[in-house]
Amino acid sequence: xxKTEPRTLPGFMELLPNEQILFEQMKQKIEKxxxxxxxxxxxxxxxxxxxxxxxxxxxxxEKQIYRFEKGERDLSLRFDxxxxxAKYVAKxxxxxxxxxxxxxIGKVYRGERTQKGRFREFYQCDIDIIGDEELSxxxxxxxxxxxxxxxxxxxxxxxxxxxxxxKLLNGLFEEIGQKQNSVEIxxxxxxxxxxxxxxxxxxxxxxxxxxxxxxxxxEFIEIxxxxxxxxxxxxxxxxxxxxxxKGLEEIREVLNYVKIFGVxxxxxxxxxxxxxGLDYYTGTVYETFLNKYREIGSVCSxxxxxxxxxxxxxxxxxxxxxxxxxTRLFYVLNELNLIKPEKKSISDVLVxxxxxxxxxxxxxxxxxxxxxKNVEIYLNNKKLKAKFKYADKLKIPYVIVIGEEEIEKxxxxxxxxxxxxxxxxxxxxxKKHK
Amino acid sequence: xxKTEPRTLPGFMELLPNEQILFEQMKQKIEKxxxxxxxxxxxxxxxxxxxxxxxxxxxxxEKQIYRFEKGERDLSLRFDxxxxxAKYVAKxxxxxxxxxxxxxIGKVYRGERTQKGRFREFYQCDIDIIGDEELSxxxxxxxxxxxxxxxxxxxxxxxxxxxxxxKLLNGLFEEIGQKQNSVEIxxxxxxxxxxxxxxxxxxxxxxxxxxxxxxxxxEFIEIxxxxxxxxxxxxxxxxxxxxxxKGLEEIREVLNYVKIFGVxxxxxxxxxxxxxGLDYYTGTVYETFLNKYREIGSVCSxxxxxxxxxxxxxxxxxxxxxxxxxTRLFYVLNELNLIKPEKKSISDVLVxxxxxxxxxxxxxxxxxxxxxKNVEIYLNNKKLKAKFKYADKLKIPYVIVIGEEEIEKxxxxxxxxxxxxxxxxxxxxxKKHK
Numbered sequence: 016x017x018k019t020e021p022r023t024l025p026g027f028m029e030l031l032p033n034e035q036i037l038f039e040q041m042k043q044k045i046e047k048x049x050x051x052x053x054x055x056x057x058x059x060x061x062x063x064x065x066x067x068x069x070x071x072x073x074x075x076x077e078k079q080i081y082r083f084e085k086g087e088r089d090l091s092l093r094f095d096x097x098x099x100x101a102k103y104v105a106k107x108x109x110x111x112x113x114x115x116x117x118x119x120i121g122k123v124y125r126g127e128r129t130q131k132g133r134f135r136e137f138y139q140c141d142i143d144i145i146g147d148e149e150l151s152x153x154x155x156x157x158x159x160x161x162x163x164x165x166x167x168x169x170x171x172x173x174x175x176x177x178x179x180x181x182k183l184l185n186g187l188f189e190e191i192g193q194k195q196n197s198v199e200i201x202x203x204x205x206x207x208x209x210x211x212x213x214x215x216x217x218x219x220x221x222x223x224x225x226x227x228x229x230x231x232x233x234e235f236i237e238i239x240x241x242x243x244x245x246x247x248x249x250x251x252x253x254x255x256x257x258x259x260x261k262g263l264e265e266i267r268e269v270l271n272y273v274k275i276f277g278v279x280x281x282x283x284x285x286x287x288x289x290x291x292g293l294d295y296y297t298g299t300v301y302e303t304f305l306n307k308y309r310e311i312g313s314v315c316s317x318x319x320x321x322x323x324x325x326x327x328x329x330x331x332x333x334x335x336x337x338x339x340x341x342t343r344l345f346y347v348l349n350e351l352n353l354i355k356p357e358k359k360s361i362s363d364v365l366v367x368x369x370x371x372x373x374x375x376x377x378x379x380x381x382x383x384x385x386x387x388k389n390v391e392i393y394l395n396n397k398k399l400k401a402k403f404k405y406a407d408k409l410k411i412p413y414v415i416v417i418g419e420e421e422i423e424k425x426x427x428x429x430x431x432x433x434x435x436x437x438x439x440x441x442x443x444x445x446k447k448h449k
Numbered sequence: 450x451x452k453t454e455p456r457t458l459p460g461f462m463e464l465l466p467n468e469q470i471l472f473e474q475m476k477q478k479i480e481k482x483x484x485x486x487x488x489x490x491x492x493x494x495x496x497x498x499x500x501x502x503x504x505x506x507x508x509x510x511e512k513q514i515y516r517f518e519k520g521e522r523d524l525s526l527r528f529d530x531x532x533x534x535a536k537y538v539a540k541x542x543x544x545x546x547x548x549x550x551x552x553x554i555g556k557v558y559r560g561e562r563t564q565k566g567r568f569r570e571f572y573q574c575d576i577d578i579i580g581d582e583e584l585s586x587x588x589x590x591x592x593x594x595x596x597x598x599x600x601x602x603x604x605x606x607x608x609x610x611x612x613x614x615x616k617l618l619n620g621l622f623e624e625i626g627q628k629q630n631s632v633e634i635x636x637x638x639x640x641x642x643x644x645x646x647x648x649x650x651x652x653x654x655x656x657x658x659x660x661x662x663x664x665x666x667x668e669f670i671e672i673x674x675x676x677x678x679x680x681x682x683x684x685x686x687x688x689x690x691x692x693x694x695k696g697l698e699e700i701r702e703v704l705n706y707v708k709i710f711g712v713x714x715x716x717x718x719x720x721x722x723x724x725x726g727l728d729y730y731t732g733t734v735y736e737t738f739l740n741k742y743r744e745i746g747s748v749c750s751x752x753x754x755x756x757x758x759x760x761x762x763x764x765x766x767x768x769x770x771x772x773x774x775x776t777r778l779f780y781v782l783n784e785l786n787l788i789k790p791e792k793k794s795i796s797d798v799l800v801x802x803x804x805x806x807x808x809x810x811x812x813x814x815x816x817x818x819x820x821x822k823n824v825e826i827y828l829n830n831k832k833l834k835a836k837f838k839y840a841d842k843l844k845i846p847y848v849i850v851i852g853e854e855e856i857e858k859x860x861x862x863x864x865x866x867x868x869x870x871x872x873x874x875x876x877x878x879x880k881k882h883k
Contacts, residue, residue, distance in 0.1 A: 016762055018760065018762060019501055019504040019760055019761055020502060020539075020761070021501065021535075021536040021539040021540040021758070022495060022498065022536075022540065023493075023494060023536070023540070024494060024497065024522070024585050027494040027496065028494075029492070029493055029494060029537065031541060031544050031545075032545070033489070035489070035490045035491060035492060036489070039490045040488075044517035050795050050823050051823050051824070052818070052819050052824070052825065053795055053796035053799075053820075053823055053825025053826075054468060054795065055470070055795055055843075056469045056472075056473045057466070057469060057474070058462075058463070058464065058469060059457075059463055060457060060458060060459060060462075060463060060513070060570050061495065061556065061570065062461065062558075062570065063457070063458065064456065064458060066453060067453055067455065067456060068452040075485040079518075081496070081519055082520075083515075083517030083519075084517075085515055085517075085560055085631055086560070090615075093611040101455075102455040102457070103455075103463065105455040106456065106457070107465060110465050111465075111466070111837050112842045112843055114828070115467070116825065124496070126519055126520070127756070136495065136496065146829065149647060149829070150829065151828045151829045151830060153807060153828040154828050156692040159798050159826065160654070160815075175816070182572040182811070196736075197857065202785070238510075257563070260698060267762075272807070272811075275807070275808050275811050276810070276811055277811075277815050280518075282478035324455070326452065326453055327452055327453055327455035328452060328455070329452070329453070361484050361488065361490070362488055365487075373587060373706070373709070374709050377709050377710055377711075378705075378709070381594075381710070381711050383511070384486070384850075386846065388485075389484050389485050389486075389487055390485070390486070390487060391486065391487025391550065392487075393583065393593070394548070394588050395547075395548055395580065395583070395585045396585060408546045408791060409489075409546055412745050412766055427772075446741070
């Protein structure tokens with residue numbers, strides 16, 4: 016019979032078991048931290064009506080959508096978890112309690128050009144806090160403590176959560192009469208880390224920003240010092256418009272409370288160069304960098320937005336959220352060998368029998384499972400060496416061997432696969448004192 | 450601005466938070482049991498090349514596929530987790546250790562006609578054990594103990610795992626010279642529970658089975674008694690072909706070991722009417738029924754197959770597996786109010802502050818989180834009553850209230866939301882003895 020070549024689409028991650036175990040642990044750690052802070056689970060379909068999913072989208076995103084017809088329906092696969100959240104909150108508004116704190120961990124789809132480390136199917140791990148009409152700025156200060164917990168749990172110490180407030184930037188543009196160019200200017204200064212200061216100046220000149228205004232922009236984004244010093248320097252810019260004053264007030268309160276929420280000072284700072292995208296965010300914005308691996312880019316980003324679901328409802332739903340692109344994060348951390356697993360195997364113990372009657376080995380395994388251990392019994396008929404090799408390849412830390420002698424004595428030997436150390440234990444307590 | 454109506458496709462489950470919590474708990478319980486028995490996690494793309502995914506499919510399944518083109522590629526959404534497993538094992542054969550035990554919990558897609566309780570997107574929770582060339586029959590006996598553990602964990606006692614062996618059926622058909630009609634006969638007797646004995650006889654007559662052979666078929670499927678008695682009656686049928694003898698030997702060993710694997714006798718039996726589909730299974734087959742809710746149908750099914758991946762490889766890969774259709778199971782159990790959650794909320798505690806400075810409330814929440822509790826702080830500025838209502842709607846079991854007095858005394862009150870009972874605790878140990 017002719018065979019079909021078993022292959023997986025490019026841009027779709029499919030891991031071998033040992034790596035999948037690491038992936039699942041990362042996913043679970045993130046989920047546990049989200050739950051630790053009281054976020055509620057949410058699960059939405061991967062397929063939505065195109066009309067609903069693309070109510071807002073346009074440009075680059077729309078081109079990447081997996082869109083198709085089934086029956087009479089025009090369908091699309093979700094490309095992020097924010098649009099489904101907006102739909103969900105608008106649809107279920109009367110049945111939700113606000114502030115509505117939800118997490119969602121799920122796959123999203125973007126038909127990007129495939130390249131190393133870029134995926135067309137990838138997990139996003141999102142949290143958002145949605146207010147009904149209003150949402151306290153304290154929520155903006157809580158999120159960095161969640162980011163902090165996650166990266167600590169993932170085994171990192173040297174990382175920085177960089178924060179800014181979009182109102183500061185907008186206030187600055189208003190001050191220099193460049194409100195109409197703000198989207199373009201934000202796009203350019205967002206790249207300063209990548210392209211350098213000179214290129215930023217050049218690009219700003221190209222869109223006809225006057226030299227004195229370029230100077231003001233640079234003066235602003237180059238403000239340095241401690242967070243406290245930066246706040247003081249911002250104050251001294253004497254920018255008097257409402258936007259700027261509100262932004263300064265917000266970021267001051269956020270920075271103050273981030274500390275109270277328990278984030279050590281070395282793990283966060285005010286970074287005035289951060290803008291995060293173009294028109295979605297309206298207040299606090301976040302990016303997170305692993306300091307020794309800056310080239311990875313931000314590993315957790317997000318921010319505050321004015322209105323989540325304006326495409327679906329007249330209700331004003333301000334929110335703040337963050338997102339982790341787990342598939343890419345896993346990919347780069349795994350490439351750099353930076354994943355620190357708690358367990359490298361699912362099973363804690365492999366039970367190997369050297370006798371044909373499996374009664375005693377099964378009963379020992381059952382007992383260990385009742386004690387909460389993950390236990391596999393090697394059930395196939397193979398040589399002892401092959402069975403040990405199996406445990407080794409699966410990185411199972413302990414092996415129990417049961418032979419005639421052990422059954423007679425009511426014991427088993429448990430072997431530490433790392434050290435080779437063996438310990439004898441009674442499975443049949445009644446034989447202990449004979 | 451005109452609004453798009455926020456709606457979800459029919460046949461796609463989207464739950465409110467309180468129900469989603471129950472769903473996640475069921476999913477997690479199933480996953481934990483799978484891991485308890487040493488199954489490895491696996492995650493495959495939802496999108497595959499149609500050529501790969503549909504290498505075997507045909508008929509009813511093919512019509513239901515979500516299939517579309519993107520770029521130059523003909524793509525399909527997976528409709529089960531077995532075909533992706535076959536692809537994966539064929540593709541990664543050299544990198545896997547056998548027997549390969551994997552679990553996969555994920556969404557699959559079938560464009561069925563929508564009706565109550567039928568879903569187009571639904572979770573399957575599968576385990577399979579795949580052997581390289583051979584696989585011990587003991588694996589067939591282990592699976593019922595996993596089914597047993599799962600339904601116990603889900604809070605059920607009164608359920609029956611029904612088992613049969615396809616070789617017994619095939620041997621019977623050989624005996625009565627109806628091998629060529631076996632698919633058709635199986636299809637008919639598979640319905641006996643639904644349509645009754647008389648209709649089965651009628652349908653068998655319609656495909657020209659002779660009366661004496663219909664009698665033999667009925668004699669076979671009506672064999673009753675204890676498992677031991679059934680085995681004896683099967684023996685006495687004096688069917689001498691190899692198929693039948695092999696089937697009898699297998700089911701005898703499986704039933705013997707199921708008991709050793711710890712499944713109580715009231716939770717499993719030999720049921721000779723079970724066939725499970727048409728040509729996929731070749732040995733042991735399973736169905737699981739909640740005895741008080743037989744109308745739900747089987748809640749966990751599966752069986753032994755000769756060769757997993759014959760469309761992709763010449764390697765012989767026998768396997769045995771089971772599957773739980775979680776979305777439908779959740780739906781019917783929820784409708785029947787049969788879900789017994791461990792926790793009805795994500796948060797264990799809601800911290801409510803009556804003072805403006807949130808320092809102390811935040812520190813108390815941080816401390817409780819460090820102790821492993823899930824804690825939410827109510828951060829919006831609302832009346833006390835609204836905050837309690839929030840805890841109530843989210844079914845959070847404990848609320849901590851912190852006011853001026855508590856801050857001064859270094860205490861907080863923790864309130865049991867069910868009983869109304871309040872307990873005072875010191876958060877500031879230094880104030881304890883003043």
